[in-house]
Amino acid sequence: MTENIKVNPRQLARQLHTLLECDIPALVVGAPGAGKTQVAIQAAHNYGASVRMMHAVSMLPTDPRGLGTIAADRQSAVWLPYGDFLAMINATSPMAVIIDDVGQAPVSIQAALMQPVEARRMNNWEISPYVRFILTTNRREDRAGVQTVIEPLKGRCCILELENTL
Numbered sequence: 001m002t003e004n005i006k007v008n009p010r011q012l013a014r015q016l017h018t019l020l021e022c023d024i025p026a027l028v029v030g031a032p033g034a035g036k037t038q039v040a041i042q043a044a045h046n047y048g049a050s051v052r053m054m055h056a057v058s059m060l061p062t063d064p065r066g067l068g069t070i071a072a073d074r075q076s077a078v079w080l081p082y083g084d085f086l087a088m089i090n091a092t093s094p095m096a097v098i099i100d101d102v103g104q105a106p107v108s109i110q111a112a113l114m115q116p117v118e119a120r121r122m123n124n125w126e127i128s129p130y131v132r133f134i135l136t137t138n139r140r141e142d143r144a145g146v147q148t149v150i151e152p153l154k155g156r157c158c159i160l161e162l163e164n165t166l
Contacts, residue, residue: 004029004161009039012162016043016134019158020096025117025133027102027154030162036136037100039162044096049132052097054084056105056113056135064112064122079123088116091128103137103149110150118156133157 007015012028019026020043028036044051066079081089088097102110117135120127135157137149 004159006161006163008163009035012036012039012160013043013046015158015160016040017047020044020047020049020132020134023132025135025157027135027137027149027157027159028162029137029139029159031164032138034162034164036162037098040096040098040134040136044098044132044134047094047096047132049094049096052084052087052095054097054099056099056102056109059105059109061106061108061112064109064116066123066125079125081122081125085116085122085125088127088131089122089125091130094130094132095128096132096134099133099135101137102135102153103140103147107147107150110153114153114156117153 005015016026016028016039028040030036041051063083064085066081066085068077068079071078084097088095099113102113116122116127117133120131135153140148
């Protein structure tokens with residue numbers, strides 16, 4: 001397991017910019033209200049990307065997979081992406097997808113997020129090469145409803161821990 005890199009807000013902004021340039025997913029960990037999401041948004045804008053905010057805790061299990069429908073052969077089903085995931089597939093310019101509060105999301109949602117974050121696909125649909133990922137979460141000890149961030153998802157990200165500067 002990789003150790004968290006401890007950073008202050010200025011260092012976080014620089015690290016996120018570098019990770020966006022290198023297309024390495026980031027997981028930003030820190031206390032509630034420490035500025036994780038705001039620094040991520042600013043880093044994405046400085047990188048030149050549009051921002052697509054997703055709140056993992058309010059996602060439904062069908063969101064990442066899409067809507068199922070009967071295939072033309074009437075023998076199987078196909079999954080049709082919509083919303084945020086359709087935007088990720090169709091992106092034609094830099095887009096930073098910030099998935100907020102991932103540690104509060106059910107394990108089923110976190111597991112579903114592994115496919116687009118690492119494999120850059122969702123079912124048979126490819127995520128655009130313009131898309132970059134930043135995930136955020138509070139820490140378990142913050143008592144903010146975080147159950148855990150599953151190890152396979154953490155293992156796909158560079159983990160940056162925002163130090164509490166208050």
